[in-house]
Amino acid sequence: MSKAEILGNIRRGLGRSEPTDGERQRVLSRLQAKADNLIPKRAQLPHAEQVELFKSMALEAAAEIIELDQIEQVPAACARWLTENQLNELVSASDEALNQLDWSPLGEIQRVQRVAQAGDMASLTTSFAGIAETGTLMLHSRSESPTTLNFLPDIHMVVLQRSTIVGPYEDAWKKLRAVHGEKMPRTVNMITGPSRSADIEQRLQMGAHGPRTLVILLIND
């Protein structure tokens, strides 16, 4: 009822009746074309410069970056960081890339694989891409990587492979379609730095409801 009225109003305003299949297809061809709009120059650099841009933009957004030579160093880096911050548990995603690592460097620190719960201090996930333009991480949901890991704990540690850093957002969408086809993952999270709010007197405070700290483990593979 409402739907017919709303569409009727729109069509009356546009001065036409219900579009024919041909007219509809002509408009919807835009969805097949998926053409880029203007992409800023800063996002069209050679890869090495994109990586530098990613780092400087992520730091500007108050993320921490730990650079590692290979993914095998992730457990030791996590252990160091968690020990320094006196934490004894890491809630982790269960991706193959993480599970195959030797986690013995964690020692006393527990690595558990589950959804995040209120009170969890630190989580670890991988990321799908890094977007240099604004120092943004792209993550997406799947059974191995529950979305709550990205938002509920105080500290979110994210593994980012250097090779997955792209210039503009558009390249990340292309990558996503290449892997997932036409069906999007249930949720895609673009994350730029840790949570914040300036709702009290426009004074910026870090750590509103999401993680207070975002640690990017950048693997220079």
Added chain:
Amino acid sequence: MQIKSPDFKKNARIALQDVGLQKALGNLKAGFPVKRSIAVDRMPEFEDLRDEARDLKNHILGNLDIYLEQFESKVIENGGHVHWCRTAEDAQKKILEICQEVDAKTVTKGKSMVSEEINLNEYLEANGVQPIETDLGEYILQLREDHPSHIIAPAIHLNLEDVSEAFHKHHKRPKSDDPAVLMQEAREMLRKKFVAADVGITGANFCVAETGSTIIVTNEGNGDLTQTLPKTHIVVTSIEKVVPTLEDMTLFLRLLARSATGQEFTVYNTLSTGPRREGDQDGPENFHVVLVDNGRSEMVGTEFQDMLRCIRCSACMNHCPVYGSVGGHAYGWVYPGPMGSVLTPQMIGIEKGGNLPNASTFCGKCESVCPVRIPLPKLMRHWRENEFEKHLTPSAARYGLAGWAFFAKRPTMYRMLSKTSNWFLRTMAGKKGKISKLPLAGGWTDFRDMPAPSGKTFMQQWKEGQR
């Protein structure tokens, strides 16, 4: 929210004398416009992006029915539901129905201006469902039984003391005047509520027709917890938010944060596509999109269609001298500032909203910063004409305009009159060059002196060859 727009003049007078409000508005003026300007300078393509965004929105509006139906079919394909709601009441009822279906006691909410527009919180509460605002600003307002005065910084009219007071009263903790401590308190208080909620309601900044996704943009992460933890996620949004592809959404995202807070990008940009998938360990089991019309479809094809390009960034109000002087509550309804002055009369009627399009000096700043180039002053002028045609303009203004029109149509008399009043004003002002009291102009001279005309009239100068 009760409509108080007919009292704009009274509201504005009170606001101008409100010391606390004036202090708070100072924070706005020193913040957003400066940050926006820096962000724009860092993006050399900004003006071109604005042109593209305007053209793309026009293309979308020209095919709005097609894109909306496409969006709907993709949401359904992904296991979600779409509910089309013609009026605010339809939307209220539909949302309550979904809440009742899952026997919801509490509902967490991300920030949503459409939910303000349909007065959702009061309606849910009256029907036994407790809404909990989770955006820090909105949470503060809910504790104070207050309403947003700005579309992205809802509590901009408050000072630290107000927040401190409200938290002390409701949290029963020692009073603090440290914003960091206050935010920590809110974080702790809301954590349990996020986890316990049966339904999460968020808005949407855009709806993507290609994928059937909705996207929210937040800095706090509250919207993400709101839509991830409960079993049911309801997106309440409006029909003009649809965009064709992810690439098209990206064009608007590049403009949104820079125009709004002056950030390069908002911290969390999150896409939701249907309910949780097989094997997913978290995420909502039910996904609903409530598409609200509430007068928008009637704007298509009219002189107000351009307003449907709005992406709710708030740049127009951040730069508006009127908003900056009286704040958002003076406007008396949900949407304040220049965008509100155009949208409000459409939604509550020009009879009640007529003061708003008149509350502008037409300085043009709003149009000059609008990311989608909405000609806001022109649209406000359309409302003034509309009001005049409906004989709603106050009689003093009507007589004044009629008097002016009488002379304007008779150039000889007009020139004589302007020459005489020019002489009269200069004589009155004397050597000071300023007039401190003028009959019928008390609204001006009570607060400041009126400068006298500085020389001869334009026509006199023209005749004397001073071109």
